[in-house]
Amino acid sequence: KRTVILVSGRGSNMNALMEAASDPAYPAEIVGVISDNEDAHALQVAAARGIATQIVNHASKADQDAAIDAVLTEFQAEIIALAGYMRLLSASFVENWLGRIINIHPSLLPSFKGLDPHSRALEAGVKIHGCSVHFVTAAMDDGPIIAQAAVPVLAGDDEALLAARVLKAEHGLYPLALRLVAENKISMKERKTHLSNGGS
Numbered sequence: 717k718r719t720v721i722l723v724s725g726r727g728s729n730m731n732a733l734m735e736a737a738s739d740p741a742y743p744a745e746i747v748g749v750i751s752d753n754e755d756a757h758a759l760q761v762a763a764a765r766g767i768a769t770q771i772v773n774h775a776s777k778a779d780q781d782a783a784i785d786a787v788l789t790e791f792q793a794e795i796i797a798l799a800g801y802m803r804l805l806s807a808s809f810v811e812n813w814l815g816r817i818i819n820i821h822p823s824l825l826p827s828f829k830g831l832d833p834h835s836r837a838l839e840a841g842v843k844i845h846g847c848s849v850h851f852v853t854a855a856m857d858d859g860p861i862i863a864q865a866a867v868p869v870l871a872g873d874d875e876a877l878l879a880a881r882v883l884k885a886e887h888g889l890y891p892l893a894l895r896l897v898a899e900n901k902i903s904m905k906e907r908k909t910h911l912s913n914g915g916s
């Protein structure tokens with residue numbers, strides 16, 4: 717399945733998806749990257765891998781999402797993977813692509829949606845933390861969960877240590893989740909995830 721990745725920054729999850737997709741047997745092909753930030757490190761990573769990139773950066777949400785939609789059409793995208801894309805997509809855009817947009821968030825959803833999940837996890841004193849890949853709906857970090865990975869919170873953790881442990885889990889989880897979606901093993905039906913035995 718033709719997959720386009722939306723980024724704003726570092727791009728380590730994007731890179732993990734590209735690494736997985738470099739195996740010809742992987743069911744998703746990364747055909748392009750869209751960034752709303754011209755300085756995103758992700759753009760250099762994608763270019764080094766020879767993957768097409770586009771910068772789309774409009775002030776208004778309506779203009780931004782219309783421009784992204786046009787680029788997605790150009791790329792003939794079938795799946796959109798958000799990987800550290802820091803803007804909320806408009807409800808109409810999400811509705812248009814419903815069931816075909818996925819996101820990774822560094823917490824065990826529905827806990828710690830939004831910014832600073834690691835410091836809030838430490839503050840809350842949870843002993844298990846982690847990351848989630850979910851189908852995107854109009855609400856932030858909401859939507860049916862596709863897959864999760866857990867990591868322990870250890871004595872002596874600070875935000876950086878915990879974030880690094882979760883990030884490592886993210887890099888394993890996201891390729892697995894995209895594979896499930898690209899193979900139609902999991903899909904979104906009536907706002908819930910639906911498991912199937914395969915087929916395409």
Ligand code: GRF
Binds near residue numbers: 820821
């Ligand atoms: C990751 O922690 C991801 O879960 C969150 O933003 C961060 C992006 O990091 N949505 P990277 O750009 O993939 O390195």
